[in-house]
Amino acid sequence: xxxxxxxxxxxxxxxxxxxxxxxxxARLGSDVHLLVxxxxxxxxxxxxxTAGAAKVLxxxxxxxxxxxxxxxxxxxxxxxxxxxxxxxxxxxxxKNFLPRVAALLDVAQISDIVAVVSADTFVRPIxxxxxxxxxxxxxxxxxxxxxxxxxxxxxxSAPSPVENVTVAADTGLSxxxxxxxTKSERPELGAAKIIVSGGRGLGSGENYRxxxxxxxxxxxxxxxxxxxxxxxxxxxxxxxxxxTGKIVAPQLYIAIGISGAIQHLAGMKDSKVIVAINKNPDxxxxxxxxxxxxxxxNDAVPELVAAL
Amino acid sequence: xxxxxxxxxxxxxxxxxxxxxxETGVDLANVKMSMNPFDEIAxxxxxxxxxxxxxxxxxxxxxxASSSQETLRTALAVGADRAILVDCGDADLQPLAVAKxxxxxxxxxNPQIIIAGKQAIDDDANQVGQMLAALQGWPQVTFASRVDxxxxxxxxxxxxxxxxxxxxxxxxxxxxxxxxxxxxxxxKLPDVMxxxxxxxxTTTPAELGVNVxxxxxxxxxxxxxxxxxGGKVADVADLVNKLKNEAKVI
Numbered sequence: 021x022x023x024x025x026x027x028x029x030x031x032x033x034x035x036x037x038x039x040x041x042x043x044x045x046a047r048l049g050s051d052v053h054l055l056v057x058x059x060x061x062x063x064x065x066x067x068x069x070t071a072g073a074a075k076v077l078x079x080x081x082x083x084x085x086x087x088x089x090x091x092x093x094x095x096x097x098x099x100x101x102x103x104x105x106x107x108x109x110x111x112x113x114x115k116n117f118l119p120r121v122a123a124l125l126d127v128a129q130i131s132d133i134v135a136v137v138s139a140d141t142f143v144r145p146i147x148x149x150x151x152x153x154x155x156x157x158x159x160x161x162x163x164x165x166x167x168x169x170x171x172x173x174x175x176x177s178a179p180s181p182v183e184n185v186t187v188a189a190d191t192g193l194s195x196x197x198x199x200x201x202t203k204s205e206r207p208e209l210g211a212a213k214i215i216v217s218g219g220r221g222l223g224s225g226e227n228y229r230x231x232x233x234x235x236x237x238x239x240x241x242x243x244x245x246x247x248x249x250x251x252x253x254x255x256x257x258x259x260x261x262x263x264t265g266k267i268v269a270p271q272l273y274i275a276i277g278i279s280g281a282i283q284h285l286a287g288m289k290d291s292k293v294i295v296a297i298n299k300n301p302d303x304x305x306x307x308x309x310x311x312x313x314x315x316x317x318n319d320a321v322p323e324l325v326a327a328l
Numbered sequence: 329x330x331x332x333x334x335x336x337x338x339x340x341x342x343x344x345x346x347x348x349x350x351e352t353g354v355d356l357a358n359v360k361m362s363m364n365p366f367d368e369i370a371x372x373x374x375x376x377x378x379x380x381x382x383x384x385x386x387x388x389x390x391x392x393a394s395s396s397q398e399t400l401r402t403a404l405a406v407g408a409d410r411a412i413l414v415d416c417g418d419a420d421l422q423p424l425a426v427a428k429x430x431x432x433x434x435x436x437x438n439p440q441i442i443i444a445g446k447q448a449i450d451d452d453a454n455q456v457g458q459m460l461a462a463l464q465g466w467p468q469v470t471f472a473s474r475v476d477x478x479x480x481x482x483x484x485x486x487x488x489x490x491x492x493x494x495x496x497x498x499x500x501x502x503x504x505x506x507x508x509x510x511x512x513x514x515x516k517l518p519d520v521m522x523x524x525x526x527x528x529x530t531t532t533p534a535e536l537g538v539n540v541x542x543x544x545x546x547x548x549x550x551x552x553x554x555x556x557x558g559g560k561v562a563d564v565a566d567l568v569n570k571l572k573n574e575a576k577v578i
Contacts, residue, residue, distance in 0.1 A: 152551070199493040200492045200493075257473065310575065313560070313561050313564070
């Protein structure tokens, strides 16, 4: 049986995490189909066609404009019959609708997998990544969310066919009244090669911006934050890196004024290189840092910007 | 309007958990247990809805061992009216089973709103609220940072990647609480004493007619690979030099 991956996209373009989910699906050893459910989503479908799937299924209808969990889940369930596995990225998009699919199919969901052991056995972090559970599913359909950072995106492929599928009826259960998306020239936090991240040590939102933005600009980096910094109002919630925020694994993660609580480490400890700048040498962040600089961040960060 | 809030007893968030040496699970001997932090936020929101006159009764429910009574008492102390324990003994409860138990409780209680934490910090599954909404055929609004109830509808601002979105859903509905929804209050001692007198009923999966047999078998629980950290640099110049020439990441 084939494998179905649900694409995360903004109708025009495919989100990077979709490619990582496709990479996980490819380990399962059968044909992979990519479902693009959207409204005027031809752009996303065209990008999906070269992302390595054998076939793209396009469900293009107004009821998918908002990508509500209720409508997406109804669509996926209507298509589920032909599939052994259903996968989606473990982003806020996937986390929202995928458990709804699993419940409607009366199967377990395996959340946030970091490795595929076999077609029915997967590895997933528990307890903020302090332990890794290897779990085996006995369900007929395996519903799986994929931690993007654990699977490298496959190379671009020759275009695969795009097929229109029958759409499901609008459930009419919820509607979107508005959206406030952060406008930023910076790379997306989940896909950035370099992340500059700040914690409570920055002292204020003003200091967070004053010190970190020039550094992020210099490095073309995304900005991140610890939960403590988000709680204190220094940075918006979608900057949060950690157990219950975003899981990131960039080439370079610069932690500034971050103590390194286990919940924060859970979100960034798979980064290739970690730099920590903190004036207290006993903070746990230094135990995971490749390059720890014990210094006052108010001096060290501007100095670093000048030296780059 | 009745609000139902599921709460879970979990390892305290300040505890560092380790896998057991024989890889059969994590070591929870003598570990401090608390209410799941997101469930505290959910209880607080329900109590605030009551204080605003929107909700008339807040019922908390926990599925787990009998020790979950402690967690239910904590919720009663911050303002919930009554509690239900679904005593599952030491069964390995997985999210789908919990969602089915909560649906059975909901069918008896008929709440208009169910507010759950978005995720439990032990298994990190992030599933129960969404599954419960699916089983009921209700709308779901996950990762809420603001909730307004009016005219039989709920307006919820939710945290999404890249910002916020506001959804409107008809009631009944399931809402899951994110971090910024509110700051939970601490229970005062007189309230803790009063909570001991509030009703706490006990039921079981068998009484609710729910099969809680696990669908996932845990083959092993192991330590994650340990990161080799602890390196230090002398100053900013040393840092820039090492990033350029040793790590080659800038």
